[in-house]
Amino acid sequence: xxxxxxxSGGSVAVATVCALAMLIFMTACRSTDRASGAIALPRTxxxxxxxxxxxxxxxxxxxRQKSTAARPTPTRTQPEPTLPLVPITESRGIVVLVxxxxxxxxxxxxxxxxxxxxxxxxIFRNGQxxxxxxxxxxxxxxxxxxxxxxxxxxxNDEVRAE
Numbered sequence: 001x002x003x004x005x006x007x008s009g010g011s012v013a014v015a016t017v018c019a020l021a022m023l024i025f026m027t028a029c030r031s032t033d034r035a036s037g038a039i040a041l042p043r044t045x046x047x048x049x050x051x052x053x054x055x056x057x058x059x060x061x062x063x064r065q066k067s068t069a070a071r072p073t074p075t076r077t078q079p080e081p082t083l084p085l086v087p088i089t090e091s092r093g094i095v096v097l098v099x100x101x102x103x104x105x106x107x108x109x110x111x112x113x114x115x116x117x118x119x120x121x122x123i124f125r126n127g128q129x130x131x132x133x134x135x136x137x138x139x140x141x142x143x144x145x146x147x148x149x150x151x152x153x154x155x156n157d158e159v160r161a162e
């Protein structure tokens with residue numbers, strides 16, 4: 001079935017028409033100088049006086065050049081001050097999972113140092129200390145599991161290592 005549809009000439013005719021249209025378009029884009037038959041290059045300079053074809057005797061103006069006075073003069077720019085690189089030493093994370101039955105949390109320490117197993121964590125909500133936890137040995141990437149020792153933790157609470 002596929003071969004019979006191709007042999008009908010439909011797709012070949014479309015390809016031929018597209019090729020001819022592209023050829024016509026390419027030849028139309030190349031303008032030639034009729035007097036000499038050479039390919040005309042774009043004009044980069046204008047004559048001092050040019051007569052207008054519509055009204056004989058009138059001289060058209062030259063294209064306006066950008067004045068150099070309008071350009072701002074370049075000034076010396078001071079190099080931007082480089083900010084000092086400060087290493088991140090404190091661990092800060094966010095509570096991403098809370099299990100109230102088993103009393104543990106999972107905290108995400110993205111872009112921060114991951115606390116060591118057995119380290120105490122303080123959990124803050126709106127700047128107030130609301131809970132305390134201790135990290136366990138379960139960690140994967142930037143995620144750390146911790147057992148809740150005191151208080152109550154909720155999602156999106158801030159976790160800081162002590």
